[in-house]
């Protein structure tokens with residue numbers, strides 16, 4: 001006789017699905033560096049994600065989260081830094097920072 005899955009089994013299945021959904025989220029950050037006025041607000045508010053370039057003084061994504069060395073303004077960040085990246089984006093006086101949540 002076919003047995004119904006136990007309640008524990010169903011619960012574990014639901015939790016795994018939730019984690020899988022969570023894992024499939026991707027957070028990207030973009031700085032239009034050409035338009036950055038180098039005031040440093042983003043780096044002051046969210047230094048885990050933003051820093052100022054030593055040569056031109058403009059903002060760039062910290063090396064840890066930068067997607068490539070060709071585009072210093074493009075990064076992918078973990079969820080724990082999304083809030084501070086958004087605060088920095090809001091504070092940017094020329095509004096050149098974009099934070100996006102995308103499906104991977």
Ligand code: SF4
Pocket residue numbers: 031035036037038039040041042043058059088091092093094095096097
């Ligand atoms: S807050 Fe905006 S203008 Fe200021 S350094 Fe960051 S990206 Fe540039």
